Amino acid sequence: MATMKKVVLKNYVKGKPKETDMEVLTTSAIPLKVPEASNEAAMVVKNLYLSCDPYMRLLMTKHDEPPEFSYLSDFVPGEAIRSYGVCKVIDSTYPNFKTGDYVWGITGWEEYSLITNPEIFIKINHPELPLSYYTGILGMAGFTAYLGFHEVASPKKGEYVYVSAAAGAVGQLVGQFAKLMGCYVVGSAGSDEKVEMLKSKFGFDDAFNYKKEANLTLALKRFFPQGIDIYFENVGGEMLDAVLVNMRVRGRIAVCGMISQYNLDNPEPVYNTIVITPKRIRVEGFFVFDHFPSYGTFEEMAVSYIKENKITYVEDIVEGLENAPGALIGLYEGRNVGKQVVVVSRE
């Protein structure tokens, strides 16, 4: 039995989320064993690292229709926020995981969680690497970058690649994958510090601060005078519009997310969809949830890249559940530099 801290959503959010939309509570004592009455296999985990991801804003609003994110449903006011996390198994009646195993999957923003769907968790095969990497480069963010770039965008050597939110958890990897592939890659971010990091740390061929550009269409024309073959979309709205007019014939837009739109009651319009036919553009949304069977292949590839120093990964680490709401809100203000992680406990 243990008391614990947890982060709950206070109320459904309208517009921009604030730290005060969440609340850190201490629970009464809860058992650290799977209830004996439970018919289904389950496990109790200790949460070590939690992932802050832009899509989480979408779960802070109540939707009338059943959600289209597999495994994910809207948060419930009064209950713990949920996200991907790295966990240590404390007790398990699920045959694939035993006490002491490290796993990652969707868990609660609390010190311990009873997991009733352990089948969506994945065992951590490389605990010799920083465990927090399984919220990022070896977790959803890395797998997202890999799928979106390699499977959805079908890159070819020498193609021109643009990545928005390029200093984030996913963007920094897309840029590095593109360079490993022999592409020309430009990234955008919201501060000069991030722009510098894109060029010096992640090897982007060029980068720019979108906040300093009066006209995104002209900015992209400057960085891509020959046009864009692949756009890795993390932003949406005005940026997507500017990209559309700069796309090359047979270009591909891998739509990972649209962080600029998540806090808006009314989404920004996109005017340039008319170019999709003459340019024969493919715009495709994707989700890692659909692709977990191929995660193992990705994990081994990414682990090799890390061990061979072919890829680097920047994390923005915040200590303690009490700082988790601020870390999550920071994503929407562009405060994070790299993958935003919350440490609940290092062991």
Added chain:
Amino acid sequence: MATMKKVVLKNYVKGKPKETDMEVLTTSAIPLKVPEASNEAAMVVKNLYLSCDPYMRLLMTKHDEPPEFSYLSDFVPGEAIRSYGVCKVIDSTYPNFKTGDYVWGITGWEEYSLITNPEIFIKINHPELPLSYYTGILGMAGFTAYLGFHEVASPKKGEYVYVSAAAGAVGQLVGQFAKLMGCYVVGSAGSDEKVEMLKSKFGFDDAFNYKKEANLTLALKRFFPQGIDIYFENVGGEMLDAVLVNMRVRGRIAVCGMISQYNLDNPEPVYNTIVITPKRIRVEGFFVFDHFPSYGTFEEMAVSYIKENKITYVEDIVEGLENAPGALIGLYEGRNVGKQVVVVSRE
């Protein structure tokens, strides 16, 4: 030598095109033989049937950048309009075609044309069928319907298919292909007469007059309570927006064209691109120009369907070059019922 009529563009068009943007002239006598001085293989053709297609509006505006339509460039004021057409070869120095052959390809809106790029023409293998079919079901429109539906949208039996501009040259075929595939298909059109034709003549499961719907999103929800798997996009703008919110997870939008947008100086906004990621939607533009190597396969399939009465095709036939400008303008007003064809000469 012969004098002939031709239809020329008078000036580049802003906004909605009018009949008076074109002019029917009679030329001085021109030779009906390939000039002997010509180094490249060429042919002189007699134009029989001309195709009126929505994309032609895009060529009536001067574009600063090189056009992205292969084979097609902006029309030139004072010169003949160009479009797909069915032609009879009068003289040829191109080895693949000889005098008397029937061919189809991009020709001029005039009685006779000197064709300097005969390699983009295709021989008509089934002159026993109505020759006008090679402007429609056996020409670009039919091939477009086939590629967009079968190759781009990747349909599966039992899927829910929506077709806009469904009574047009392409839409009527998409609906019939979808029924042959075992899909549930609903079409929209702009008059009750067309709606009736969709159901009674082309076998659509249901159809509606979009002009009578105050709210397209709700209309689509009524016709597709379970959502749309495939949208064959001919319209754009507000319709695309309404479709996006009604798409099912892993839905596909084959973007054939956006006729509602071609006459607008400022395109209509699309607000709902944000659903592309959670629904994992693929939006893909396509052009027949990229696919001519597989035309032969299509032609044989379509000819079989026609001969076995599995597919029917409705044409809206106008007689005489002098009526061609009105026929083309009629497309943008929704006047045509079925494929709009202009007869220059029946033989």
